[in-house]
Amino acid sequence: MIDREMSASFPLLILLSLYLCCPSIAVRKVPHLEEQERPTWNLFDTSNYGKLQLDNGLALTPQMGWNSWNFFACNINEKVIKETADALVSTGLANLGYIYVNIDDCWSSPLRNVKGDLNPEPRTFPSGIKALADYVHDKGLKLGIYSDAGAFTCQVRPGSLFHENRDANLFASWGVDYLKYDNCYNLGIKPEKRYPPMRDALNLTGHTIFYSLCEWGVDDPALWAGKVGNSWRTTDDINDSWESMTSIADLNDKWASYAGPGGWNDPDMLEVGNGGMTYQEYRAHFSIWALMKAPLLIGCDVRSITSETLEILSNEEVIAVNQDPLGVQGRKVSTEGEDGCRQIWAGPLSADRLVVALWNRCPEATTITVKWELLGIDPTIAFTVRDLWKHKDLSGNVGVFSAQIDSHDCHMYIFTPQTADHSMVM
Numbered sequence: 001m002i003d004r005e006m007s008a009s010f011p012l013l014i015l016l017s018l019y020l021c022c023p024s025i026a027v028r029k030v031p032h033l034e035e036q037e038r039p040t041w042n043l044f045d046t047s048n049y050g051k052l053q054l055d056n057g058l059a060l061t062p063q064m065g066w067n068s069w070n071f072f073a074c075n076i077n078e079k080v081i082k083e084t085a086d087a088l089v090s091t092g093l094a095n096l097g098y099i100y101v102n103i104d105d106c107w108s109s110p111l112r113n114v115k116g117d118l119n120p121e122p123r124t125f126p127s128g129i130k131a132l133a134d135y136v137h138d139k140g141l142k143l144g145i146y147s148d149a150g151a152f153t154c155q156v157r158p159g160s161l162f163h164e165n166r167d168a169n170l171f172a173s174w175g176v177d178y179l180k181y182d183n184c185y186n187l188g189i190k191p192e193k194r195y196p197p198m199r200d201a202l203n204l205t206g207h208t209i210f211y212s213l214c215e216w217g218v219d220d221p222a223l224w225a226g227k228v229g230n231s232w233r234t235t236d237d238i239n240d241s242w243e244s245m246t247s248i249a250d251l252n253d254k255w256a257s258y259a260g261p262g263g264w265n266d267p268d269m270l271e272v273g274n275g276g277m278t279y280q281e282y283r284a285h286f287s288i289w290a291l292m293k294a295p296l297l298i299g300c301d302v303r304s305i306t307s308e309t310l311e312i313l314s315n316e317e318v319i320a321v322n323q324d325p326l327g328v329q330g331r332k333v334s335t336e337g338e339d340g341c342r343q344i345w346a347g348p349l350s351a352d353r354l355v356v357a358l359w360n361r362c363p364e365a366t367t368i369t370v371k372w373e374l375l376g377i378d379p380t381i382a383f384t385v386r387d388l389w390k391h392k393d394l395s396g397n398v399g400v401f402s403a404q405i406d407s408h409d410c411h412m413y414i415f416t417p418q419t420a421d422h423s424m425v426m
Helices: 012-021 078-090 128-138 164-174 196-204 242-253 279-291 307-313 316-322
Strands: 064-067 100-102 142-148 178-182 210-213 231-233 264-266 296-298 331-336 342-349 353-360 366-371 382-387 392-398 400-405 410-417
Touching: 064 142, 078 100, 078 128, 100 178, 128 142, 128 164, 142 164, 164 196, 178 196, 196 210, 242 279, 242 331, 279 296, 279 307, 279 316, 279 342, 279 353, 279 410, 316 410, 342 366, 353 366, 353 400, 392 400, 400 410
Parallel strands: 064 100, 064 296, 100 142, 142 178, 178 210, 210 231, 231 264
Antiparallel strands: 331 342, 342 353, 353 410, 366 400, 382 392, 382 410
């Protein structure tokens, strides 16, 4: 992801005065990396989430769509947003579930207007957000917008802290369907205090708006955000590199038992197609995000999408794992080899099925073997194995399954029991 640098155009005197009075203001904080004591591992554990905790009827499955930041950063305008909506429809991605068209930072003017309202930047959004929302809705899609639980956004546009009701009503009047709510210039106020007021303000509008908390995992939002938002960032920003993607997957994994219908862990947007990783690495990225029930928010320029990128993002079988109605986040269940580079990730699906990902993070090709006991299931059960990238069924397997995996690639399978007359769980 492109770094969010401070905009030099905003009066520095205001920023300086804020820092002097509030020295704990942050632009980005490093998320907590300390390992907490975890309960005994259980692939089927869903004890820490409650269905529809926010209870606004949204996020029964993880959100899917597109966000402007990873590719465009501040170089956005209404033409880009309209053309992206067009491309989501023409490529077939919209029909697969990618329905949110989310505008990130830099859509607003540097100052509120005389009424105290946020104002779209007239040079880049001359028609206004309401007209843009109407255009997107006419395509059968939904429009998302961005603000910040601080004095300013990360690009130093007006934030919504202490303006929650005014801004929520404005968003609702425009027909906005999604709010990404960032964490910059937060005046040192704890996120547990800053994020609920916008939840309440959105609910009071009477207009249904998906509430996405972008708190960067600083105060472990999985522990408290289930009653506040429909998703919550568990990590700092992703960037288009193997190192960033893998480290973020590992950080997000620790919170698996807290995700579920109504509220999801968010390890940040997809980088698939932005050019910094190989085909195999992007395929692994998409596979693991789908298995982790992460939001699938495309971050590339859909208007010029390559056939290779479209192949990854449009894999219906992998998308179905992400959107499975059981809503249990898959997790890392085994690591072997140097630096734990031979990895097995897995999770339960509806209809007594399992999703299993064999992820080779080693520098060379290797064989990865999964045993039924490792998954906590009865070793005598025979499974039919479906390869989700080759789109074909493999022969039945009992007790063990192995595959040769290229370096940095990930193979993804669905295991379906051949007998349904007894429980899989040991």
